[in-house]
Amino acid sequence: MGKQGFVFHNNPSLLLLLLLLFEATNVGGAARLNHWESGIRLPSDEPQGVDNQELGTRWAVLVVGSAGFGNYRHQADVCHAYQLLRKGGLKEENIIVFMCDDIAMNELNPRPGIIINHPQGDDVYAGVPKDYTGEHVTAENLYAVLLGNKSALSGGSGKVVDSHPNDRIFIYYSDHGGPGVPGMPNMPLLYAMDFLDVLKKKHAAGSYREMVIYVEACESGSIFEGIMPNDLNIYVTTASNAQESSWGTYCPGMDPPPPPEFITCLTSHVPSDCGSLTQYGMKHMRAFANVCNNGVSRSLMEEACVAACGGRDPRPWHPSNHGYSA
Numbered sequence: 001m002g003k004q005g006f007v008f009h010n011n012p013s014l015l016l017l018l019l020l021l022f023e024a025t026n027v028g029g030a031a032r033l034n035h036w037e038s039g040i041r042l043p044s045d046e047p048q049g050v051d052n053q054e055l056g057t058r059w060a061v062l063v064v065g066s067a068g069f070g071n072y073r074h075q076a077d078v079c080h081a082y083q084l085l086r087k088g089g090l091k092e093e094n095i096i097v098f099m100c101d102d103i104a105m106n107e108l109n110p111r112p113g114i115i116i117n118h119p120q121g122d123d124v125y126a127g128v129p130k131d132y133t134g135e136h137v138t139a140e141n142l143y144a145v146l147l148g149n150k151s152a153l154s155g156g157s158g159k160v161v162d163s164h165p166n167d168r169i170f171i172y173y174s175d176h177g178g179p180g181v182p183g184m185p186n187m188p189l190l191y192a193m194d195f196l197d198v199l200k201k202k203h204a205a206g207s208y209r210e211m212v213i214y215v216e217a218c219e220s221g222s223i224f225e226g227i228m229p230n231d232l233n234i235y236v237t238t239a240s241n242a243q244e245s246s247w248g249t250y251c252p253g254m255d256p257p258p259p260p261e262f263i264t265c266l267t268s269h270v271p272s273d274c275g276s277l278t279q280y281g282m283k284h285m286r287a288f289a290n291v292c293n294n295g296v297s298r299s300l301m302e303e304a305c306v307a308a309c310g311g312r313d314p315r316p317w318h319p320s321n322h323g324y325s326a
Contacts, residue, residue: 059094059095059168078128079115079125082097117266117267133156136156174216182223192224196228199232211233212236219244248268
């Protein structure tokens with residue numbers, strides 16, 4: 001029986017992106033992998049005399065759940081992940097990218113056509129495939145891609161994870177999050193139970209050997225903690241537990257800062273009492289649900305929000321004073 005590993009990674013980095021590039025002999029334990037080889041295995045390094053079907057194919061699905069220049073870091077992280085995977089030997093045809101693609105040519109980008117994820121970093125945007133962009137970055141398309149169901153797709157490149165029993169799959173998701181709900185730029189959001197149902201279907205189809213999932217979002221542990229089955233042969237790690245925020249870095253006002261021309265974080269929202277209603281709602285979803293379930297109307301909610309936020313001085317909550325959550 002396969003085992004599901006689960007850890008909280010409180011210092012988010014892209015180190016976990018290398019996991020799929022290693023050849024795992026087993027996924028085990030609740031806090032670690034039993035064994036990973038010590039280096040990235042390139043295609044030329046595969047063992048001689050072993051049938052390709054036995055080795056299987058390595059797949060990667062990279063997902064940005066946000067949009068807008070203020071969320072620059074999420075697309076920067078996914079673009080960086082793509083470059084690491086390509087250098088590690090994954091074929092472009094086996095990497096599927098979801099991102100709105102509204103950052104590189106954004107009028108606020110001081111380096112048009114370029115995305116960096118480090119103050120001295122090179123461009124990570126070049127060559128990244130535009131599989132599912134703009135309105136096609138949806139939970140429904142993500143589910144269809146993971147299940148290899150081309151008939152369920154709406155727009156995009158049509159690439160899906162057409163995997164087989166010996167294949168390994170890596171999923172990397174970067175965005176904001178709330179209790180049990182990672183964000184998506186188009187409704188509906190990605191709900192934990194729906195996502196887990198997709199993973200169960202993928203496992204029941206016998207179409208992978210092992211899977212690694214890395215979720216980089218606030219309260220990302222809530223997607224799996226206490227509800228993730230133990231028999232799917234999936235290793236999960238998250239940037240935070242079920243109740244804490246994860247944080248951006250290389251942000252204005254931090255040390256080290258981004259290049260001076262940048263007004264946003266380079267890598268993995270701005271917390272405020274009266275900020276973006278969408279992100280505020282995600283962070284306080286349980287409270288909003290209780291309000292709605294008690295019959296409070298939308299008009300009364302809008303009136304209350306205007307009254308609460310209209311007189312607030314936002315300066316004390318500026319991220320340079322309060323920090324940048326994921």
